[in-house]
Amino acid sequence: MTSQEEQWLDNLLADPPSVRDNGFTDQTLHAIKRYKQRRMMVFAGAWSLAFLLVLFVSPWTSLQSWVGVLESSNFSIVAQIKAQIAQSSADQWAALLSDNWAFIFAFLAITLVSLKNVFLSDV
Amino acid sequence: MSFAAGTLETALVLRAQTQQDKQAFSRLVLMHQNKVRSFLLRLSRNAANADDLAQEVFIIAYQKLANFRGSGEFGAWLCSIAYRCFLKHYRKQQRENLARDEFAGNADEGLNPMAADRYESISIEQMALEKALQQLSVAQTAAITLCESFGFSHSEAAAILNQPLGTVKSNVKRGKQKLREKLIGSRQEEQS
Numbered sequence: 431m432t433s434q435e436e437q438w439l440d441n442l443l444a445d446p447p448s449v450r451d452n453g454f455t456d457q458t459l460h461a462i463k464r465y466k467q468r469r470m471m472v473f474a475g476a477w478s479l480a481f482l483l484v485l486f487v488s489p490w491t492s493l494q495s496w497v498g499v500l501e502s503s504n505f506s507i508v509a510q511i512k513a514q515i516a517q518s519s520a521d522q523w524a525a526l527l528s529d530n531w532a533f534i535f536a537f538l539a540i541t542l543v544s545l546k547n548v549f550l551s552d553v
Numbered sequence: 554m555s556f557a558a559g560t561l562e563t564a565l566v567l568r569a570q571t572q573q574d575k576q577a578f579s580r581l582v583l584m585h586q587n588k589v590r591s592f593l594l595r596l597s598r599n600a601a602n603a604d605d606l607a608q609e610v611f612i613i614a615y616q617k618l619a620n621f622r623g624s625g626e627f628g629a630w631l632c633s634i635a636y637r638c639f640l641k642h643y644r645k646q647q648r649e650n651l652a653r654d655e656f657a658g659n660a661d662e663g664l665n666p667m668a669a670d671r672y673e674s675i676s677i678e679q680m681a682l683e684k685a686l687q688q689l690s691v692a693q694t695a696a697i698t699l700c701e702s703f704g705f706s707h708s709e710a711a712a713i714l715n716q717p718l719g720t721v722k723s724n725v726k727r728g729k730q731k732l733r734e735k736l737i738g739s740r741q742e743e744q745s
Contacts, residue, residue, distance in 0.1 A: 435737055439729065442682050442736075443701035448673040449590045454604060455583050458611045462578070465612055 475544020693728030
């Protein structure tokens, strides 16, 4: 092996061919954008779930004090829930749900969209 | 890397880290996409897989940008993520191939051909080199690419590949020996 051949190989190795972009940079930035959107949706979904849990689960658990905290912030649905729990009949629960269907639907929708983005995303 | 390019890169990394600057990260992707994709193309020997892995590398880099302490070159950090991503993919592919071979009795799929249109421009000699690199082991290809093509020192390559320094030196030496045999042998055949 001559030193000339050694030099030839070293020069060849030191000059690797450039790969064409072929839209790679744009696709990568788009994928990062989708990742950020998904992260935001997960965050929103987690908060929605937590909020729903506080609203619907806490009256029967040790988290009941949260209802008071939320009630003090004049959040009307909490007061309604507390009143319903005091009487706690099936008809009244139905009335509560029907009065607040838009609110509940919005939170459920956000939660479902978040879950869909987490589990069915291609990134 | 020149001093000016290094300074610009440091500034961009700082902006992306502290201000969550999307433009700064975009420029970092643009600056390093060629190096990361070339590295992965040589390792994976498949252009589509290389691009998928490279995209994964940049998403991981974006997620873990706060972990980059600036103790080394940003390109070296990206190459270390790329190598880990590749190994994960490679091991998964090996398991899948093993399962498929057991089922179908097919032991060898062969290598995917390198397409010349993947490159901006490539000479016949460079194409011959890329083909010869396909015949080396993954560890040899990685060590040679980092040390000889990207200009990292042996110790930097050892840190990127998470391998002992002696292993990297040995892989470079043996890999280059094999390349010489293949390339110079084929040149002599062409001349005669």
